[in-house]
Amino acid sequence: xxxxxxxxxxxxxxxxxxxxxxxxxxxxxxxxxxxxxxxxxxxxxxxxxxxxxxxxxxxxxxxxxxxxxxxxxxxxxxxxxxxxxxxxxxxxxxxxxxxxxxxxxxxxxxxxxxxxxxxxxx
Numbered sequence: 268x269x270x271x272x273x274x275x276x277x278x279x280x281x282x283x284x285x286x287x288x289x290x291x292x293x294x295x296x297x298x299x300x301x302x303x304x305x306x307x308x309x310x311x312x313x314x315x316x317x318x319x320x321x322x323x324x325x326x327x328x329x330x331x332x333x334x335x336x337x338x339x340x341x342x343x344x345x346x347x348x349x350x351x352x353x354x355x356x357x358x359x360x361x362x363x364x365x366x367x368x369x370x371x372x373x374x375x376x377x378x379x380x381x382x383x384x385x386x387x388x389x
Contacts, residue, residue: 268376270291271291271380272289272381273287273289277385279352279385280389282351282352284349287347287362287385290343291343292343295343295370298364298366298368299320300319301338301362302325302336302345302362303345303360304361305358305385306361306382315327317336334350353387355387357387358384360385361380361382
């Protein structure tokens, strides 16, 4: 019913920048929270950043001041601008949409994207 499609991952040198995008499609009325998580090899998935429909922002301490999350509700899209990238930012980045309300329904869903790989290496 709802799909998240991520784009923008790839290989970048330390100190470089990347911009991730995640577009939600389906019979969507609203999305309360959109966010990005990441999972590095051998580690648990962790929250990177999240943004509510009201504009409330949350960032992991390790990315504060370097990453910026934003959303375009007209497009049901969330972005993650990543600057000053470090090798420790290397991970699969997953888009998340929480409390997705479908048109004509009172069901609220949580949906995950398929993930996009970000590799920071020289």
